[in-house]
Amino acid sequence: MSAxxxxxxxxxxxxxxxxxxxxxxxxxxxxxxxxxxxxxCELTLCGSLARIDVDQPWPTPARDVCPACVVLTR
Structure with missing residues (x-):
């Protein structure tokens, strides 16, 4: 049986x-x-550790966003 x-x-x-x-x-x-x-904390796409906020959508409309994560999610 497969997972x-x-x-x-x-x-x-x-x-x-x-x-x-x-x-x-x-x-x-x-x-x-x-x-x-x-x-x-979870490992982010760019390799940082950060606390997940399931109420905050991604991509987030905030200004203080990691530029590497933006590129990696495109």
């Missing part, structure tokens, strides 16, 4: 500011239902 296929969903995630950098919105590719997201 069921789960389609990837791209959701927005907010990173934390470190040093002189600012917090940015990133894209995360989820391979599980958003109901299973427990608020922990």
């Amino acid at each position: 069921p296929t789960v389609a990837a969903t791209v959701v927005a995630a907010r990173s934390r500011a470190h040093g002189p950098t600012t917090a940015l919105w990133h894209a995360v590719s989820l391979h599980r239902p958003t109901a299973e997201v427990d608020g922990a």
Whole structure:
């Protein structure tokens, strides 16, 4: 019996500011239902760690968005 296929969903995630950098919105590719997201940090498409916000759509209309994630989701 084969495992069921789960389609990837791209959701927005907010990173934390470190040093002189600012917090940015990133894209995360989820391979599980958003109901299973427990608020922990996830690996973003650009390789950062960020906390998922399932209420924030991707692409997000915010101005402080990771440029690498924007390119990777096109």
